[in-house]
Amino acid sequence: xxxxxxxxxxxxxxxxxxxxxxxxxxxxxxxxxxxxxxxxxxxxxxxxxxxxxxxxxxxxxxxxxxxxxxxxxxxxxxxxxxxxxxxxxxxxxxxxxxxxxxxxxxxxxxxxxxxxxxxxxxxxxxxxxxxxxxxxxxxxxxxxxxxxxxxxxxxxxxxxxxxxxxxxxxxxxxxxxxxxxxxxxxxxxxxxxxxxxxxxxxxxxxxxxxxxxxxxxxxxxxxxxx
Numbered sequence: 001x002x003x004x005x006x007x008x009x010x011x012x013x014x015x016x017x018x019x020x021x022x023x024x025x026x027x028x029x030x031x032x033x034x035x036x037x038x039x040x041x042x043x044x045x046x047x048x049x050x051x052x053x054x055x056x057x058x059x060x061x062x063x064x065x066x067x068x069x070x071x072x073x074x075x076x077x078x079x080x081x082x083x084x085x086x087x088x089x090x091x092x093x094x095x096x097x098x099x100x101x102x103x104x105x106x107x108x109x110x111x112x113x114x115x116x117x118x119x120x121x122x123x124x125x126x127x128x129x130x131x132x133x134x135x136x137x138x139x140x141x142x143x144x145x146x147x148x149x150x151x152x153x154x155x156x157x158x159x160x161x162x163x164x165x166x167x168x169x170x171x172x173x174x175x176x177x178x179x180x181x182x183x184x185x186x187x188x189x190x191x192x193x194x195x196x197x198x199x200x201x202x203x204x205x206x207x208x209x210x211x212x213x214x215x216x217x218x219x220x221x222x223x224x225x226x
Contacts, residue, residue, distance in 0.1 A: 002025075002026040002027045002028050003026075003027055003028070003048040003049070003117055004027065004028045004029075004030065004045060004046075004047045004048050004049075005022055005027045005028070005029050005030070005047060005048065005049050005050075005051060005113065006029075006030050006032065006038065006041055006042065006045065006047035006049075006050045006051070007019065007022075007029055007030070007031050007032070007051045008032045008034075008035065008037075008038035008050065008051065008052045008053055008056065008061075008064070009031070009032075009033070009051070009053040009079065010033050010034065010053060010055075010056050010057050011053075012033070014053075014102075014104075015031050015033070017104075017106075018051070018104065018106070018109070019031060021106035021109070021110065022106075022109075022110065022113075025110045025113075027113070030045055030047070033057075034056060034057060034058050034059075035056045035057075035058050035059035035060075035061075035063070035064045036058055036059070038050075038052070038056075038064060039064065039067060039068070042068055042072065042074070046074075047074060048074070048075075048117060049074065049075045049076075049077065049113055049116060049117060050068070050074055050075070050076045050077070051077050051079055051109075051113075052064060052065060052076055052077065052078055052079060052096070053079045053080070054078055054079065054080040054081070054087065054091060055080075055081070061078055061079075061080075061091065061094075062090055062091060062094040063094075065078065065091065065094040065095045065096050066094050066095060068095065069094075069095035069155070073154075073155040073156050073157075075097045075098075075116040075117065075156065075157070076095065076096045076097055076098075077096065077097065077098045077099065077100060077109075077112060077113070077116070078091035078092075078094075078096040078098070078099040078100075079099070079100055079101075079102065079104070080099060080100075080101055080102065081101065081102040085191070088189075088191060089191060089195055092191070092192060092195035092196065092199075093195055093198070093199065095155070095199075097116055097155075097157045097182075098112055098116060098182065098192060099189075099192075100112065114183075115182055115183030116182070116183070118183055128140065129141045129142070131166040131167075131224075131226075132226070133166070133213050133224050133225060133226045134212065134213060134225075134226075135147055135148045135149075136152075136204055136213055138162060138163060138166045140163055140166065140167065143159060145159065145162065145204070147203075147204055152203050152204060153203070154200070154203060157181065157182075157196060158196060158199060158200050158203070160180075160181045161177065161181050161193075161196055161197070161200055162200060162204065162214070162224075164176075164177060164180045164181055165214065165222060165223065165224040166224055168223070168224075170223060171217045171220045171221050171222065171223045172221050172222055172223065173220060173221035174190040174193045174194070174221050174222075175190070176221070177193045177221070177222070178190065178192070178193060181193075181196075193222075197214060197216075197222060200214060201213075201214055212225060213225055
């Protein structure tokens with residue numbers, strides 16, 4: 001049986017085109033025309049990935065994504081007709097793992113879905129089983145992260161990002177993180193990395209405004225300060 005995709009989109013024509021394209025890729029697609037219906041299906045069908053339109057008739061996609069993130073780390077791809085940087089960043093900060101803009105290219109969308117699902121399935125399997133950075137402990141095999149002995153609740157994407165930094169002693173570039181965490185590089189957007197780093201810092205840093213663990217190396221990328 002194929003992996004399941006929940007498509008939350010109010011435009012019936014867009015839903016029809018995307019469903020046909022994703023059916024051809026072997027996905028089982030369920031559709032929702034409203035935020036309320038989409039949130040209900042998240043609870044009942046437990047999709048493998050969600051395609052979430054930004055503009056819905058009863059609730060905006062930012063609010064829907066934040067609601068999903070309270071209980072689930074399912075990969076979410078925000079679908080938007082806007083290319084404004086603020087909207088893209090806001091969608092990622094609301095908890096989306098990735099975004100695509102309309103008009104959608106079916107093959108690119110399918111590639112992004114495959115990449116997210118592949119990375120969500122594969123546990124990091126290189127490096128020591130436990131990496132310590134100050135009061136932060138990262139279990140690469142157990143997928144358990146603690147700060148000061150207390151569990152840190154990370155999404156799958158946030159964990160993969162932290163684990164990639166933990167496996168590398170030096171600096172990891174944004175391009176390398178796009179490839180390792182999201183599974184693509186050439187059509188990736190480095191803003192995805194920067195926003196997820198900011199979200200990660202909110203959870204693993206004592207003072208996210210002055211990070212001591214996930215450190216920016218200007219012009220190069222990021223590193224985990226041990």
